[in-house]
Amino acid sequence: MADTQKHEVDAVTGVTTTGHEWDGIRELNNPLPRWWLWVFYLCIAWSVLYWFAYPAWPLVSDYTSGLLGWKSRDAVQTDLAALRSQRAVFAEKLDAASLEQIEANPELLAFARAQGRAAFGDNCAPCHGAGGGGGMGYPNLNDDDWLWGGSLEQIQNTILHGARSADDNTHMGDMPAFGRDGILQRPEILAVADYVRSLSNLQDKPGPKGAAKSEPTPADLAKGKEVFTANCAACHGDEGKGNIELGAPNLTDGIWLYGSDRATVIATITNGRGGIMPAWSGRLDPSTIKALTVYVHALGGGQ
Amino acid sequence: MNVATKVEGAQTDIDGPLYEARRKIYPIAVHGTFRRIKWALLIITLGIYYLLPFVRWDRGPNAPSQAVLVDLVNGRFYFFFIEIWPQEIYYITGLLILAALVLFLMNAVAGRLWCGYLCPQTVWTDLFQAIERMVEGDPRQRREKEKHASRTQRAFEAAAKHFLWIMVAWWTGGAWVLYFADAPTLAMQLLKGEAPLVAYLWIGILTLTTYALAGHMREQVCTYMCPWPRIQAALTDEYALNVTYRYDRGEPRGSLKKTEALKLEGLPAGDCVDCHQCVAACPTGVDIRDGSQLSCVQCGLCIDACDSIMKKIGRPTGLIAYDTEMNVERRQQGLPPVTKILRARTVLYAALIVIVGGIMVAALATRGSESVSVLHDRNPLFVQLSDGSIRNAYTLRLVNKQSMPRSFAISVEGVPEARLEIAGGVSTLEDGRPVVEVGPDQTYELRALVSTAAKLPANASLNMSFQITDIAGGETSTTPDHFKGP
Numbered sequence: 001m002a003d004t005q006k007h008e009v010d011a012v013t014g015v016t017t018t019g020h021e022w023d024g025i026r027e028l029n030n031p032l033p034r035w036w037l038w039v040f041y042l043c044i045a046w047s048v049l050y051w052f053a054y055p056a057w058p059l060v061s062d063y064t065s066g067l068l069g070w071k072s073r074d075a076v077q078t079d080l081a082a083l084r085s086q087r088a089v090f091a092e093k094l095d096a097a098s099l100e101q102i103e104a105n106p107e108l109l110a111f112a113r114a115q116g117r118a119a120f121g122d123n124c125a126p127c128h129g130a131g132g133g134g135g136m137g138y139p140n141l142n143d144d145d146w147l148w149g150g151s152l153e154q155i156q157n158t159i160l161h162g163a164r165s166a167d168d169n170t171h172m173g174d175m176p177a178f179g180r181d182g183i184l185q186r187p188e189i190l191a192v193a194d195y196v197r198s199l200s201n202l203q204d205k206p207g208p209k210g211a212a213k214s215e216p217t218p219a220d221l222a223k224g225k226e227v228f229t230a231n232c233a234a235c236h237g238d239e240g241k242g243n244i245e246l247g248a249p250n251l252t253d254g255i256w257l258y259g260s261d262r263a264t265v266i267a268t269i270t271n272g273r274g275g276i277m278p279a280w281s282g283r284l285d286p287s288t289i290k291a292l293t294v295y296v297h298a299l300g301g302g303q
Numbered sequence: 304m305n306v307a308t309k310v311e312g313a314q315t316d317i318d319g320p321l322y323e324a325r326r327k328i329y330p331i332a333v334h335g336t337f338r339r340i341k342w343a344l345l346i347i348t349l350g351i352y353y354l355l356p357f358v359r360w361d362r363g364p365n366a367p368s369q370a371v372l373v374d375l376v377n378g379r380f381y382f383f384f385i386e387i388w389p390q391e392i393y394y395i396t397g398l399l400i401l402a403a404l405v406l407f408l409m410n411a412v413a414g415r416l417w418c419g420y421l422c423p424q425t426v427w428t429d430l431f432q433a434i435e436r437m438v439e440g441d442p443r444q445r446r447e448k449e450k451h452a453s454r455t456q457r458a459f460e461a462a463a464k465h466f467l468w469i470m471v472a473w474w475t476g477g478a479w480v481l482y483f484a485d486a487p488t489l490a491m492q493l494l495k496g497e498a499p500l501v502a503y504l505w506i507g508i509l510t511l512t513t514y515a516l517a518g519h520m521r522e523q524v525c526t527y528m529c530p531w532p533r534i535q536a537a538l539t540d541e542y543a544l545n546v547t548y549r550y551d552r553g554e555p556r557g558s559l560k561k562t563e564a565l566k567l568e569g570l571p572a573g574d575c576v577d578c579h580q581c582v583a584a585c586p587t588g589v590d591i592r593d594g595s596q597l598s599c600v601q602c603g604l605c606i607d608a609c610d611s612i613m614k615k616i617g618r619p620t621g622l623i624a625y626d627t628e629m630n631v632e633r634r635q636q637g638l639p640p641v642t643k644i645l646r647a648r649t650v651l652y653a654a655l656i657v658i659v660g661g662i663m664v665a666a667l668a669t670r671g672s673e674s675v676s677v678l679h680d681r682n683p684l685f686v687q688l689s690d691g692s693i694r695n696a697y698t699l700r701l702v703n704k705q706s707m708p709r710s711f712a713i714s715v716e717g718v719p720e721a722r723l724e725i726a727g728g729v730s731t732l733e734d735g736r737p738v739v740e741v742g743p744d745q746t747y748e749l750r751a752l753v754s755t756a757a758k759l760p761a762n763a764s765l766n767m768s769f770q771i772t773d774i775a776g777g778e779t780s781t782t783p784d785h786f787k788g789p
Contacts, residue, residue, distance in 0.1 A: 033527055034322040035520075109727050110748055133683030142686040142696065253689030298726040300686070300696050300752045 087115075094287045099152040102294050109294065116295025119288050123280065132299050137258055137275055142299045145255040149244040150303035156293040160281040163247060167279035173246030178231065179270030188227045191216075193265045195224025196232075199240045199252045202260055328522060328588040329442040330432060331580070335607025344420050345429055353474065356481035360384075363706040365743040373483050379744070385667065386704065386744075397663045401656060408652040410538040412644060413625060414545040418531060419602035424524050427475070427517035428586065431468055438464040442583070468518045469510065476509030522587035526598045533597075542643045546601045547626040548581075548592045551635045556592075559616055574618050581623060584608035591623055672704040673711070673741075675771045677784045684787040693763075693788050694754035701749070701771055703741035710774045712736040717767030718786045719757040726750035738774065753786065763788030 009016050010028055020027040051057065054066040065071075090111045094102060102108045121130065127138045134140030139147060148158045148171050163171040178184040184192070194205060194216035203215045216224075229238065235248040242250035249257060257275075258268055280289060296302070360370040360383055367374065372381040380387040380395075387394055409416040418425060439445050439460050448457055480502045481489055492498035493506075516524055525532065539545070553575035557565070565572035575592070582590050584605055587598045591605045603625075610620040630640035680696040688694055703709050714736050715721045725737045726749065732738055741747040751769070759765070765786040772779045 031323040033523060034325060035523065036527060037322045103727050106727070106747070106749075113750070129682050131680050131682035133686075140683065140686060142680075142683055142694075143688055145689045250689065254687055254691045255689050298750055300694065300724075300726060300750070302726075 090115075091287045094290050099156065099290065099293060099297075102290065103152070103297070109298070112291040112294040113298055115288065115291040116293075119284065119292050120295055123284065124292070127277075132296065137273075139257060139275075140255075141296050142301055143255055144301045144303070145250060145253055146244065146301070146303065147242075147247045147249055147257075150297070150301055152293055152297050152302065154244070155296050155302070156289065158277070159289050159292055159296075160279065162279035163277040164274055165276060165279040167281065170279055171247050173235070173248060174274045175235070175248075175268075175272040177270065177272035180272070184227065184231065184269070188223075189266055189269050191220055191224035192227040192232065193224070193262060193269055195221050195228055196240065196251050196269075197260065197262065197265055198224075200254060200260070205262060325523070326588060328586065329435075329445065330586045330588075330604070331441050331443070331583045331608075332436055333580075333584045333604050333607040333611070335610055337603030338607050341420060341429060341602065341604075345426050348421065348426055349430070353478045356478065356486035362386075365706045367485060369485055371482060372485075375483060388702075388704070391670075394663065394667070397659060397666075401659050401663070404652055404656045404659065407538055408649060408656065410535065411540065411543055411648045411652055413601075414539060414543055415531075415535060415599075415601035418525065418600040419546075422600075424516060424529070425586075425600060425602065427471075427513060428521050430471065431517040431521075432586065434467050434471070435464055438467065465518075469514055472510045472513035472517070473506065475513045476506035479509050480505050522598065522600075525587060525600055540648060541627060541629045542641075542646055542648075544625040544627060544642075545595055546591060546599065546603055546606060546623065547628065547631065548575075548594070548623050549621070549626060549631055549634075550592070551631050553592070553622050574613070574622050576612070576616065578612055580608040580612050581605035595628070671778065671780055673709070673771065673773060673778055674702045674780045675713075675769055675782050676700045676702070677769050677782045679784055679787075685789065687789065688754065690756070692754050692756040693759060694752055695786050697751045697753065697769070697784065699749050699751050699769060701739065701741050701747045703743065703745055703747075706743045708740055708742050709776070710738050710740045711771040712738050712774055713751065714770050714772070715751075715753050715767060716770060716781075717765055718753055718755050720755050721767075722754045722756075724752045724754075726752060732774075755786075759788035761789070 010026070013028060016029045018027045018029045051064070052066065053068045054070055055063055056066065057064040090108070093108060094112060094115075097105070097108060102112050120128075120132065124132070128134055128141055129138070132141035134142075139145075144150070146154070148154060148163065158171065161167040161169045161171065164174070176183060179186070179189055197203070198216065198221055205214050205216050228236075228240070232240075235246050236242055236251055237248075240251035242248045256264075258264055258273060280292075284292070355371050356369065358370040359368050360381075361368055362381070366386075367381060369381065370383050372379075374381065378389045406417055440448065448460075477490075477493065484502070489498060489502065493502065520528075550573075552573060554573040555571060556562075556573050556575035556577045559576045562572040562574075562576060581592070582588070582605075584607070585591070585599075586602060586604065587600055589596055589598045591599065606623045606625075609623040613620045613622055626640075627642075630642075633640055676699070678698040678700075680698070684695070686694045686696070699713070701711055703711075712732055713723065713725070715723050723737060725739070729737045729739050729749075739747055739749060753767075763786070765788075766783065767786045768781050768783045770779055770781045
């Protein structure tokens with residue numbers, strides 16, 4: 001106990017004071033229990049030991065690595081390994097099952113869609129959007145219009161080998177730059193553009209500056225049809241229904257990869273189009289590609 | 304006492320030790336009303352704690368048959384006829400609110416009832432002290448033994464005491480883990496040494512904490528570790544009954560002989576004979592005669608100790624009793640004491656308890672055994688299909704809380720000419736509604752595609768809803784969402 005001879009006792013609390021006084025305010029002496037202090041000292045001792053046990057001090061180009069050899073990087077690797085072994089059960093099932101079997105089994109479908117969603121976010125979302133919504137020049141994977149086919153098999157094929165990529169089995173199909181390469185003259189391009197837009201009931205045609213919109217005349221359309229049959233039907237089909245072998249889009253539906261306004265269609269015919277999708281067969285393991293296939297197919301547009 | 308303390312820097316610094324040396328407290332055994340209440344509560348609470356995991360409750364073939372079970376693996380909490388899912392954690396929140404309100408009410412009525420009678424720290428410390436007295440005798444006998452008993456005998460008794468303590472502590476940790484798995488199975492596994500490592504780990508941790516806190520820390524927990532004593536001051540008022548030394552009757556205190564002599568002469572003399580039994584009985588070592596104080600847990604043992612002395616010397620009991628400071632002062636002034644249990648504070652707390660409890664019971668009684676949650680696709684919000692119709696995609700999660708598999712038909716309302724498809728394809732009813740089967744006590748996630756060819760207003764955002772219907776029972780659950788258009 002404190003020496004009460006030296007330090008007065010506070011009248012209200014009956015506790016001795018420490019002898020400190022500031023402007024008449026005195027400090028009571030309520031010492032902590034011994035065990036509390038020991039815990040405090042142990043904590044201080046541990047904090048010093050911690051510097052030696054764990055990575056702590058930054059050095060010029062390195063850091064003290066700690067005697068226990070613990071690294072956050074290793075901890076992450078351990079966790080990931082545990083996760084992989086946890087998933088291995090399902091990964092094996094995915095490898096063993098066909099794409100159709102995966103879709104038919106609710107449990108496998110749920111797993112494949114979850115894995116596919118994660119893989120999609122890592123690898124596909126930069127072009128196709130977080131939910132596969134696409135954008136100008138990047139196909140929307142939620143709709144029912146497919147350049148290279150929308151069955152499970154076809155989707156898997158596209159993911160494996162890409163489009164116009166360096167892969168040997170990649171989808172090939174180029175649209176020539178009809179205008180730039182002088183295959184078609186300007187009036188022909190305008191006529192065929194109007195004809196193509198008429199296939200999906202897009203008839204508006206801006207008149208001369210400031211004038212009202214007009215519609216192409218039947219004579220224009222007939223001329224356009226001629227040009228189409230001669231130059232475009234080889235890939236897009238006589239009726240403009242497209243060809244998934246060549247990735248030639250269907251020109252009669254409401255979905256346009258680059259836009260359906262007249263100027264865009266003219267630009268497309270003039271300069272040609274040919275989007276590139278990388279091949280993933282070397283980059284992602286087969287079960288991930290399977291999961292991606294099922295995920296994309298189940299987005300809603302699968303055929 | 305020098306009033307004007309000189310301040311000259313470090314010279315006048317404290318020269319005592321930095322710490323408060325621990326006074327060992329060995330409370331004596333007492334007998335009386337409050338001791339009996341404490342024994343009864345100790346037997347009831349510990350009985351519930353140690354035995355509840357073994358109580359069975361039949362929930363059918365697909366669910367565990369343990370009355371109280373925290374199933375962490377499957378994320379289920381079972382309590383007799385109630386089953387709580389993780390997303391219903393608000394029931395636990397409600398219980399915590401109720402617990403707080405009950406504590407407030409206890410405090411407003413009679414002070415630290417929780418601390419004195421029900422707190423695990425108090426109950427286990429009580430048990431450990433009983434073991435200590437059983438093995439080594441009460442404090443007086445122990446002091447005798449320190450002088451006269453052989454060293455071997457004392458060492459043996461100490462060893463026996465610690466062994467018993469550790470056994471009780473081990474049982475305490477053991478009972479704890481039984482709440483997290485099937486109790487009989489796990490108990491057998493523990494006996495055979497085949498239980499999962501995590502069970503042994505937790506038993507070890509809780510054995511250690513129980514042994515340390517109830518055996519060694521005791522009143523230090525209440526005085527230095529627990530925040531509750533500090534909260535007391537805000538929860539009590541002048542009407543709250545507390546263990547009180549009635550100094551109006553007790554003072555001036557003096558020995559039995561002295562007070563009797565004074566009374567014969569007609570001089571003022573109190574009933575307190577300064578026998579210190581109240582201090583000797585106190586598990587936290589305070590002197591109740593100094594008034595209410597932080598370390599006092601209001602266990603009432605000093606009342607029993609004092610009453611037994613008063614009976615012996617033929618004076619009325621109740622020198623220490625549940626009373627208020629206000630009443631002591633009123634009696635000193637010759638006024639009648641006031642006891643107001645029913646007052647704004649207690650009525651309010653009681654009303655709040657009834658309201659919160661009522662809300663919880665109502666919520667529990669009216670909750671359905673099926674539900675559907677809906678998540679609209681964020682990107683894209685809608686898709687235009689080649690035929691020009693608009694489609695929105697949703698992720699649905701169907702919940703079946705019954706212990707048998709059920710089939711639900713899914714339908715959409717609020718979208719004109721809606722066409723509903725389920726990704727992956729499922730069977731449909733005759734009226735075209737898709738049907739999915741959800742396993743017992745399970746959820747089922749699916750992707751629903753809703754499309755319409757109808758003409759929508761520009762920037763459409765239709766209020767629509769998904770409805771699931773149990774084909775067998777007809778129960779429905781509806782969740783609203785939106786249908787977006789260009």
